[in-house]
Amino acid sequence: MNLPSSGTAARVLVALYSSLLLACTSLPRINPDMVHSPVAQVQLDGARGPLSDAHSKAILDRLKASGMETNIFDLHLAIEEALVGSPLTAGNKVDLLQDGPQTYQAMLSAIESARDHINMETYILEGDEVGQRFAEALIAKQRSGVQVNLIYDSVGTLGTPPAFFARLRKSGIRLVEFNPVNPVTAKAGWELNQRDHRKLLIVDGRIAILGGVNISGVYSGGSFAPGSRRQAGKGLPWRDTDLRIEGPVVADLQKLFISTWDRQKGCELVARHYFPPLERKGNEVVRAIGSSPDEPYSQIYATLISALHSAQSEIWLTSAYFVPDPQLLDALKAAVARGVDVRLMVPGSTDSWLVFHAGRAYYAELLEAGVRLYERRDALLHVKAGVIDGVWSTVGSTNLDWRSFLHNQEVNVVVLGADFGARMREAFLGDVKGSQEITLAAWQRRSIRARMSERIGRVWEYWL
Template identity: 35%
Template structure:
């Protein structure tokens, strides 16, 4: 036996691989996960010897109920819960708002209030910032005006030109006595140790989100903090698709980068704040004292109703996906979606197709090239399916479109960090602002129509004629859609 192993090392390793793979496959099946995800992982174990095991080892393990997420304690803090309760709108009051402006969207409000205790907030002013150059111009000015504290949370925080500009301002404000807390994702960011130490020396508290070190690599590599949040003095905040990187400021080395971010002033910042504090306690292992300064009383800043939806593997349900699903099913007239990655689960795909077939105008705006070849081909594999349900699909040709937006009936909008894909719905920590306002939503449709000017509409007959090689690439990448 020993001689056989020594003389047939590869075959022996292959046998060991498949023995482990069979055991792993049984474990995956017993977990009763999404059938598509289950099949994808089992297929990778069968057709990719050794590599399939690595894929599952690094990306496939389920930690939604893992104890490392149960350590998150901010929601157990009575003070935070008190503030959330004060902001909640009662059922009777919701009925009044339904008659005034919520219409079918009242179900979205109820869903998030029941699942996540996230209130519908009033008295907000919401500004739309197109592309990084506008976002950072506005953000830097607001940071300069900070009086008490600044909270930042980013998936990508790089030590490049725009990153150094932000660090310069933050260090200056810290030296003025402003309390600054920063969370950056360890995998997504390229923040140098030198700049991190510089911020710490200036008095800035900064922590990485789930650093990836052996032997904890498998537990942490897959679940990333994809949020982009800034909170200034508890009254002003930013949320959307734009990270801290030169790639988001035009002109950039990747060509033209089209993105959307929001500047919010008003009571919705209290919900953004609670999510930041939740993550802060998690990454810092601190029990931060919740004071009134985190949730200050404000006069009405505007007339817009906003609800914050957040999700991640620490939650019992995929809140953002469920909110999007509910919004699509509530549509009577139109659905406008812009997303860089369209790899929907069965629920969202079915909701969109049935909406179109019952007479709702559905338009999808996607990048033509994208910044990931695998995601691009996986996205393309869904296009014929939606075209056959009379959904209009547009390819953005000017550059990369990275905005993550949705508008329903010209009355309800979603802008945030969540893509239309498995990773955003199930794996990453995401956050979206849901805007219940007709005037704001009409602005979002106008922006959508402006973007269409830089698009080509996909013709179903021409799409069917694309080459066999492309179709094979699409089908292959679609198999791994839950992993992308």
């Protein structure tokens, strides 16, 4: 074995030591009580702009009346209003999509319906059969006169052949490669560790689909069909969740897409009706929340922390990658201490060994506090979602880990109301059926090898 020189060894040690110091860096401390104002008036937006105080109050009163006994509408809404710049928007229709086949069907149907423009943002876009199917649909629309604008992450598409994107570009589709791995091609500064983890499709400024599903063949099989398998029988099926949204909140998601396009210095967007007049489509009250490492703190993280502190009866969270920071850990344990039913759904297997074991390093602490832990075993869990008190729900691209809160650009929506909350609770309980609950007694009997893996994973948690 060749040993490095003393100078090289010193540099390696310095780099390792610096990494360990950075790994101790904390997320910004979000204290909801500091921004809460008991007299704050929460105002909603509608299809034609801000609603009157009386109309806003009537909608919020209806939501409160339909929910569980909770102060989440008295406390949480005022906190979130202060933390997040985007408005609560009434009059939306929200459909829950579970797994790749259902999400892809909704996406391709929306693309087919496009008459003006298509804006698409994704982390992974593979050149496999699924990727080619989307490419054909997008190219066909571009050739029909619909302008297609696509943002894809450079790291997430490392394995995609350049010819795949060259074909899209040749058809007239406008492309932005987010934070290119090659610094020579970076237009907005080189930030290799900052990634665009959003999955967002907006059609004609009227339909939005977002969540955790990437464009990849691993999603070809659904996780609920008996015997379903990904990649022609190899491995486990992937379990994920997305939302299809129509209504006024789509304009806020459109703003997030265009903001990213501008910050990455994409070419000037072709003139289209990106912000058409939006009509009321349903009864859901929704807030769109985007986060970026360029901001002082993750607005999605701040919203989640405030919701956890406001919870009165239930916190049910699902996360594909779970590596909690100290504040998130404290919020979960504090909720249990005040009598809240806290349940956490995590993967039983994963595509990221380090993240998997970094998260498992916290199981003992959570179980000792009274958090109920489930590992889904019959599918590869990729969901990022939560439901609190049966009335506050969130779905998006954000995992409960350091990378999502510090290094990634993410997008989530918060949906308020008991009707949608019931659908989220049903989805969570469906995942429980395919899961194994981890008990403290069983966890304390885990192997030495498992404990060592947790230690290794935890060292790198900041960067994962």
